[in-house]
Amino acid sequence: MPQQPDDPITEFLRKQGASYAIVANGLRGLVENWERVVDQVSKGYPQGLDDYLNDMDGRQLLENALELASVEARAQIMPRVRAADHRMLVLLKPAERCLWGPITAEDEGWTPERNWWYFQVPKSAGPTLQQELQDS
DSSP states (O other), rough: OOOOOOOOOHHHHHHTTTTHHHHHHHHHHHHHHHHHHHHHHTTOSSHHHHHHHHHHHHHHHHHHHHSOOOOOHHHHHHHHHHHHHHHHHHEEEESSSSTTOOHHHHTTTTOOOTTGGGEEETTOOHHHHHHHHHHH
């Protein structure tokens, strides 16, 4: 699914300040990144809270890009997104609040139902993430 220069997803990613690699790889790259994050979580997420939040922001970026994708592109990519989401959901447990905090959640309009990735944490976090979640 190569991205075209005038593709709305490419433009969106540029406006979001995404790196060149993310812009160049477009929707396919966002899905591949999400699949990589799910794999990391399944093995005990090896990084800290800042990195985890960045990875969850990647899932939000994917969600926003999906809204801009053509019907054909969504139909092609959604089985992978659903599969990765399903794998991720069984690896998570509810957090006490939005990981970015309630004010950010309200400002962004995030809800636990629609933006579940910001309201859950790994059941089996690596030691750094586990400690930082306890401290936050």
